[in-house]
Amino acid sequence: MDSLSVEELSCPVCCEIFKAPVLLSCSHSFCKECLQQFWRIKQTQECPVCRRRSSREEPPVNLVLKNLCESFLKERNEKHSSGSEEICSLHSEKLKLFCLEDKQPVCLVCRDSQKHINHTFRPVSEVVSSYKEELNTALKSLQEKLKQNENIKGEFEKTVQHITSQAEHTERQIKQQFEKLHQFLRDEEEATITALREEEEQKKQMMKEKLEEMNRHISALSHTIKDMEEMMKASDVCFLKEFPVTMERVQISSQPDPQMLSGALIRVPCYLGNLPFRVWRKMQDIVQNTPVILDPNTANPRLVLSDDLTSVRWSNKQPPPDNPERFDFYSCVMGSEGFNSGTHCWDVELKESSGWCLGVTTASNQRKGRDFFNTDVWSVQHDKYRLLKHSGFRVKQQLDRVRVYLYCDRGTVSFSDPVTNTHLHTFTATFTHTLFPFFWCYGANSSLRILPLILFCISSVEI
Secondary structure (H helix, E strand, O other): OOOOOOOOOEOOOOOOEOOOEEEOOOOOEEEHHHHHHHHHHHOOOEOOOOOOEOOOOOOOEOHHHHHHHHHHHHHHHHHHHOOHHHEOOOOOOEOOEEEOOOOEEEOHHHHOOHHHOOOOEEEHHHHHHHHHHHHHHHHHHHHHHHHHHHHHHHHHHHHHHHHHHHHHHHHHHHHHHHHHHHHHHHHHHHHHHHHHHHHHHHHHHHHHHHHHHHHHHHHHHHHHHHHHHHHHHOOHHHHHHHHHHHHHHHHHHOOOOOOOOOOOOOOHHHHHOOHHHHHHHHHOOOOOOOOOOEOHHHOOOOEEEOOOOOEEEEOOOOOOOOOOOOOOOOOEEEEOOOEOOOEEEEEEEOOOOOEEEEEEEEOOOOOOOOOHHHOOEEEEEEEOOOOOOOOOEEOOOOOOEEEEEEEOOOOEEEEEEOOOOEEEEEEEOOOOOOEEEEEEEEOOOOEEEEOOHHHOOOOOOOO
16 A cells, blocks of 8 residues: 555546546546546546547446555544554655645655745744644634623623513503503593583482472462363352452463473583593693603613603612613713704703703713713713813802703703703804703712603793
């Protein structure tokens, strides 16, 4: 077997060790599949080497060559399994060098062969050291990447749990809110039907009294008629004696008959007329319209929002998973709706907050890190902790309430104290992006609340 080289046992077409070799009449051998594929492409049965035509569509198997190839492969596999892979398979020499062009170990004979002419070689140990260093660097990078991916996976799992928790909590709130509305409608229905029943009883009682009066009138009239009929049968003298009295009774009985009273029927329009609209008007007394709703997905982990998303307080509860929209350094939260046209106003109650800042910003403003207040922020603040160093207007005294006026078309944001009707500050700018309300709250037990429209009446403040 040592006398045969790999080249001698290789198919001229695929250059691999023969697989199921077949023999042509020209004495050339090929892999059966390689020959058939060559013939299909050429559409002629000729030898791929000498181009001599073959008369047989199914050339015979070259059993001798087949056995030699199988023995060679078996011997090579045994050498690999016994650790002899350090021996050159072509020249049975030790693989001491590494060809930098072919990226493979070679022996000294390979180095001097035609195949490796003008190639560069390095000792195997030298190349292994260099490659191991390179691989070790890549390994550390992959290990770090794996660690990062595991952390990200943990965040993803926390996010899935948080989504489930959010959905369950939101569903409970939806059911509670609708139950309040349903109860209000049930109460209104009951009150309306009760009023209808009371009017029904009142009108029926009135008609009952009228019926009793009519019965008395009919009874008196019947008696008078009967007496007159009896008198008509009496003698002439008796008739004349009773005639004046009888005519007097006739005069009394001839008085006007009892009439149906006006308004005796049910006042149906009072109950059905614009019923949905009247109920909706009443519903406004219990339904609050808050001009700004907070977005919990933007809230810093230290902030806790109320169930109705109109108030926020500073806390140290278990933080939610991080997401791109969430503030991670400043304890801020954004409004859920942005404004790019028109006039908008909202009042914020601040009496429970020792440190606060509020105003408007753009949706693209950076919420991660410490750069949020550097650009595109128009705000007023009261920060006794001196944590905010940005250019917002600083209010020296603590306020109970601040009103924000946003005039998108005029390009102004104005702040005032509605309690004392005092103007605080006005920013003027050219707004090219959608603006979102934002709120910063800091300090133990600090909180702020956006007031519903029904709780305040906007007064004119000179700006």
